[in-house]
Amino acid sequence: MNLHGYLRPLQHQHTVPITYRFKVEGEELPLNGLLGEEIRIDFTGEKACIYCGRPIKKTYNGGSCYPCFRDRAENDLCIVKPHQCHYHKGTCRDPSFGETHCMQPHVVYLALSDDVKVGITRKTNQINRWIDQGAVAAVPIAEVPDRKTAGEIEVHLAQTIKDKTNWRRMLKNEIADKDLSDVRSSLMSRIPARYRDFFDDRREVCTFQYPQKKIPEKIKPLNLDKENRIKGRLIGVKGQYLIFDCGVLNIRKFCGYKVKVSI
Numbered sequence: 001m002n003l004h005g006y007l008r009p010l011q012h013q014h015t016v017p018i019t020y021r022f023k024v025e026g027e028e029l030p031l032n033g034l035l036g037e038e039i040r041i042d043f044t045g046e047k048a049c050i051y052c053g054r055p056i057k058k059t060y061n062g063g064s065c066y067p068c069f070r071d072r073a074e075n076d077l078c079i080v081k082p083h084q085c086h087y088h089k090g091t092c093r094d095p096s097f098g099e100t101h102c103m104q105p106h107v108v109y110l111a112l113s114d115d116v117k118v119g120i121t122r123k124t125n126q127i128n129r130w131i132d133q134g135a136v137a138a139v140p141i142a143e144v145p146d147r148k149t150a151g152e153i154e155v156h157l158a159q160t161i162k163d164k165t166n167w168r169r170m171l172k173n174e175i176a177d178k179d180l181s182d183v184r185s186s187l188m189s190r191i192p193a194r195y196r197d198f199f200d201d202r203r204e205v206c207t208f209q210y211p212q213k214k215i216p217e218k219i220k221p222l223n224l225d226k227e228n229r230i231k232g233r234l235i236g237v238k239g240q241y242l243i244f245d246c247g248v249l250n251i252r253k254f255c256g257y258k259v260k261v262s263i
Contacts, residue, residue: 003027003261006048010240010251012131017209020237022251024261031237032211039244039263040231043224046258056256063255073097082120082151106150108142108157108198111135113239114169115176116183118157120150131208132252134170134239139180139205141187142198153195160190168219171238171248180205212236212243220247224254 005025013019020031047056050063051072060069069075073094078085087098105123110116113135121129123143130138144150154163161183169175184201191199214235222230222244232244240252 001029001263003029003259005258006050007251007255007257007259008050009132009255010237010242012128014127014131014208017211018131018237020211022242022261024259029261029263031234031242034234034263035211035213035236036233037263038231038233039242039261040229041224041249042260042262043228044258044260045228047256048258050256059254059256062252073101078102078147082147083155085146085148085151087148102147104146106144106147107140108144108150108153109138109140110161110180110184111138111165112175112178112180114166114174116161116178116180117165118154118161118163120147120154122147127206130206132240133165134167134210134241135208136175137180137205137207139184140200140203141184142191142195143200144195144198149195149198153191153198156192156195157187157190161187167239167241171216171219171241171243173215210236210238212238214245216243216245216248222247222249224249224257224259 003024005027008023011021011023022029022031047059049056049065049068051068054065056065060066061075064075073092076093085102086092087102092098106120107123107126108120110118111130111133113133142153188199230249232246235245236243240250242249242251
């Protein structure tokens with residue numbers, strides 16, 4: 001079984017365990033049934049922008065060429081700092097993108113991947129977001145009308161709860177013994193009064209299980225720029241990582257790389 005083309009993010013579906021598909025351009029390969037199998041990924045040396053398709057020597061922000069990184073709304077600074085959204089100022093790189101992605105209902109959530117973290121995402125994208133982060137549990141704590149408001153609440157809560165995941169601990173299943181419902185209840189008094197009408201304490205905690213045959217004892221990042229060939233036995237998939245017996249490969253980091261995949 002072989003695939004040949006440019007890498008795209010892993011596709012997934014919320015089942016028990018999560019169902020994963022390895023995507024190379026228009027082709028997809030079911031991954032769950034390949035646990036325990038040897039997989040070889042050869043990097044051809046070619047890269048192309050995931051947005052415009054032009055050949056490039058270097059990717060930016062997970063697969064962009066520099067012009068797309070500089071100009072596209074998906075790569076604006078406010079994507080990583082949503083409280084700085086400038087749609088209302090009329091300076092959005094692409095107002096139509098702002099309308100469909102930023103001026104839409106968002107949720108502020110708590111996720112447990114290694115420890116409890118706070119984050120935000122569009123309401124329609126929350127399950128995908130939690131799986132991409134390798135969360136074993138997640139729960140919305142507030143629903144707001146737009147991305148900027150969600151970002152403001154996140155910044156406030158990040159003063160007491162972290163907003164980053166320790167990806168090494170996440171992949172080793174080193175998860176804090178904390179109850180998200182209890183943490184959510186403790187946050188009510190910390191949310192400024194102007195945001196409390198958005199707070200929601202009625203949501204159920206959503207849980208996730210990932211396809212894994214073995215938990216790696218050590219985490220060795222695999223790098224297609226340094227290793228043109230990666231060959232190992234697939235022992236798990238979590239977040240956007242393929243977990244091999246020889247190391248872990250962050251697929252999102254190498255989107256736009258042209259590869260040959262052999263089973």
